[in-house]
Structure formats: structure tokens, C-alpha cells
Amino acid sequence: MVKKSFMLVSSQEENKENRGSVEFQVFSFTTKIRRLTFHLELHKKDYSSQRGLRKILGKRQRLLAYLSKKNGIRSKELINRLDIRETKNR
Numbered sequence: 001m002v003k004k005s006f007m008l009v010s011s012q013e014e015n016k017e018n019r020g021s022v023e024f025q026v027f028s029f030t031t032k033i034r035r036l037t038f039h040l041e042l043h044k045k046d047y048s049s050q051r052g053l054r055k056i057l058g059k060r061q062r063l064l065a066y067l068s069k070k071n072g073i074r075s076k077e078l079i080n081r082l083d084i085r086e087t088k089n090r
Helices: 002-014 022-042 047-070 072-082
Strands: none
Touching (some): 022 047, 022 072, 047 072
8 A cells, every 4th residue: 555655645745735636536545445445355245346436447547548538748747657558548
């Protein structure tokens, strides 16, 4: 859970006044996804958490698609900084 503590510190430093930005929303979804993934490793049959995880993944994917349309450079930087995989858009 080292990544979680690093993510919480960087979120508090960076985005105190800009919580509505796309980057902050993607960041908060990423922390929720990592927390739920850790939970599902322990509780494999928690189907409602699996559904919630899929919904959050879809929201994050839509936000990243929006950001890549608006500003591709910021999108690439965010993906690299959060250490997530880049998805192919349709």
C-alpha cells in the first residue's frame, strides 16, 4: 500500500483548490480503483464491489478520452504520472 500513501500526499499538495479538474477526478478514481482492487484480492466473491469497480473504470476511461481530445499532452503526462495503462479509443 505504498502507492496509496504517496498518492494521498501528492493529491493534498497539488490540488487543494482545483478539485473539479479532470486530472483530479481521474486521480481520485485511480485511488478508488486501487483500493477496490486490493479489497477484491481478499474478497473474490464480492460481486457488488466488482460492479462498482467496473463503473468507476468506465468513468475514468471516459474522462481520459475527454482529456485526450482536449489536450493530448496533458493526458499522456497524467497517464505516466499515475502509472496506468493507456487504452485505445474507438
